Amino acid sequence: GQQLNQSPQSMFIQEGEDVSMNCTSSSIFNTWLWYKQDPGEGPVLLIALYKAGELTSNGRLTAQFGITRKDSFLNISASIPSDVGIYFCAGMNYGGSQGNLIFGKGTKLSVKP
Amino acid sequence: DAGITQSPRHKVTETGTPVTLRCHQTENHRYMYWYRQDPGHGLRLIHYSYGVKDTDKGEVSDGYSVSRSKTEDFLLTLESATSSQTSVYFCAISESQGALRGYTFGSGTRLTVV
Numbered sequence: 001g002q003q004l005n006q007s008p009q010s011m012f013i014q015e016g017e018d019v020s021m022n023c024t025s026s027s028i029f030n031t032w033l034w035y036k037q038d039p040g041e042g043p044v045l046l047i048a049l050y051k052a053g054e055l056t057s058n059g060r061l062t063a064q065f066g067i068t069r070k071d072s073f074l075n076i077s078a079s080i081p082s083d084v085g086i087y088f089c090a091g092m093n094y095g096g097s098q099g100n101l102i103f104g105k106g107t108k109l110s111v112k113p
Numbered sequence: 114d115a116g117i118t119q120s121p122r123h124k125v126t127e128t129g130t131p132v133t134l135r136c137h138q139t140e141n142h143r144y145m146y147w148y149r150q151d152p153g154h155g156l157r158l159i160h161y162s163y164g165v166k167d168t169d170k171g172e173v174s175d176g177y178s179v180s181r182s183k184t185e186d187f188l189l190t191l192e193s194a195t196s197s198q199t200s201v202y203f204c205a206i207s208e209s210q211g212a213l214r215g216y217t218f219g220s221g222t223r224l225t226v227v
Contacts, residue, residue, distance in 0.1 A: 031215075033215045035218075042205075043203075044218070045217075048213065101216055103155050105155035
C-alpha cells in the first residue's frame with residue numbers, strides 16, 4: 001500500500017531556531033495535510049495543500065506541496081516552547097476503498113527555552 | 114475536541130477481558146475511523162465506517178471489531194484484550210471520504226492491558 005516517509009523522526013532545537021521537516025511518498029497525492037499533536041491530545045489540522053507547487057502559510061508555519069505531488073515540507077520559523085509536539089504529514093487521494101488519508105510516522109519536536 | 118468525544122479517556126484492563134471504547138460525534142458526519150498510535154508506528158487505521166452498519170477493515174484490524182448502530186456512535190471492541198493492544202486509541206470523523214479538511218480527531222483513549 002501507499003506509505004509516507006517523514007523525516008526527521010525527532011528534533012531537539014533551541015527556542016528561536018527555525019525548523020524544517022518533510023514527507024515523501026512513492027505515490028502521488030491530490031492533497032497534503034499537516035497536523036500537530038500536543039501531548040495528551042489528538043492531532044489538529046495545521047495546514048492543507050491542494051495544488052502541486054502550492055505554498056501556504058499559517059502564522060509562523062509555511063508548508064509546500066511538492067511539484068511532483070510526491071512530497072511536502074513544513075517549516076516553522078522562530079520556534080517557541082508551545083511548538084513542542086508531534087507533527088504528522090498526511091496524504092489524501094479522492095476515491096479508494098480503505099479510508100484515503102495516509103499518515104506519516106510523525107516528527108517529534110522538542111524546544112529548549 | 115468540539116463535536117467528538119471519546120470515552121473512557123483512560124482504562125486499565127486485564128489480559129483476556131473484553132473492552133469497548135466509545136466514540137460519539139455531534140457533527141452528523143458520515144465517516145468515522147478508529148486509529149491506534151504507538152511509538153515508531155505513527156497512526157494506524159484499525160477500522161472505519163462509511164455509514165450506519167457499514168464498516169470496513171483497516172491496516173491493523175486483527176483482534177478488533179466495530180459497530181455503528183447510530184450515526185453519532187462508533188464503538189471499538191477488543192474481544193479478548195492482549196498486552197500488544199496497549200496503545201492510545203483515536204477516533205476521527207469526516208463528512209466525506211475526500212473531505213478537503215481531512216479528519217477531525219478526538220482526544221484519545223489511553224488503554225493499558227496488564
